[in-house]
Amino acid sequence: MPRRFFKKFSVKHHRFSGHWSMQPFRHMLADQRLWAIRRKTVVPAVALGTFIAFMPFPGHPLLAMLAALWRRVNIPVAAVTTLISNPLTMPPIYFACYRVGAYLLRVPPEPVEFEMSMAWVANVLVNIWQPMLLGCVFIGALASLFAYAVLDLFWRRSVVTYKLRKRAMRRRQAPEHQNQSAGRS
Numbered sequence: 001m002p003r004r005f006f007k008k009f010s011v012k013h014h015r016f017s018g019h020w021s022m023q024p025f026r027h028m029l030a031d032q033r034l035w036a037i038r039r040k041t042v043v044p045a046v047a048l049g050t051f052i053a054f055m056p057f058p059g060h061p062l063l064a065m066l067a068a069l070w071r072r073v074n075i076p077v078a079a080v081t082t083l084i085s086n087p088l089t090m091p092p093i094y095f096a097c098y099r100v101g102a103y104l105l106r107v108p109p110e111p112v113e114f115e116m117s118m119a120w121v122a123n124v125l126v127n128i129w130q131p132m133l134l135g136c137v138f139i140g141a142l143a144s145l146f147a148y149a150v151l152d153l154f155w156r157r158s159v160v161t162y163k164l165r166k167r168a169m170r171r172r173q174a175p176e177h178q179n180q181s182a183g184r185s
Contacts, residue, residue, distance in 0.1 A: 033072045039155045045074040047148035049081025054140030056094060056132060060085060081147075094136070098128055101135025 033041050045068055052064045060082035068078035085093060095112070102109040112128060125132070 034069065034075045036074065039152065039159075041072075041074040042077050043148055043152045043155060044071065045077040046081050046151050047144045048073060049078040050084060050147040051140045051144035052078075053082045053085040054093060054097065054136050054143060056097070056136050093139075094132060097135030097139050098132040099135065100139055101131030101133065102128075104134055104138065105131050107131055 049064045061079040064078040064082045065075050068075045
């Protein structure tokens with residue numbers, strides 16, 4: 001069940017909210033929805049984190065935590081989901097986003113080599129930021145919708161399967177229980 005999977009990685013809110021840096025937000029962090037491992041808080045948090053992971057700016061986990069606080073979804077799940085975008089995955093993600101954005105804007109794509117340096121930002125990003133940003137928003141939205149749909153479907157299916165197994169187990173145990181009580185009378 002997805003709930004058990006997410007519960008392994010859950011953060012106890014009293015440990016997090018007790019930190020001195022969280023003093024200004026402490027009154028907001030008491031909301032149980034921000035920490036609950038439920039479909040209604042985890043699935044949107046995954047979608048939110050996925051969308052933010054595709055955005056071309058630093059600070060994804062912090063932004064995801066603030067957005068999760070604003071949307072009242074699971075904060076740790078939203079922050080961890082942003083790790084889709086990491087130093088290994090950034091170049092292919094942003095290259096694909098640039099190509100999609102250039103296609104959507106009908107701009108001929110320039111040959112671009114991605115590197116993480118201020119010189120690259122000053123010389124190359126200045127020329128390609130519009131198609132790249134459009135592609136990031138477009139692909140981020142698609143990936144977010146896909147993540148939401150797949151996780152929601154998986155979660156619902158696992159709950160139904162769990163209930164069916166439980167019902168079948170009760171049916172198997174019911175005749176044994178009836179036979180034992182009939183033997184006593």
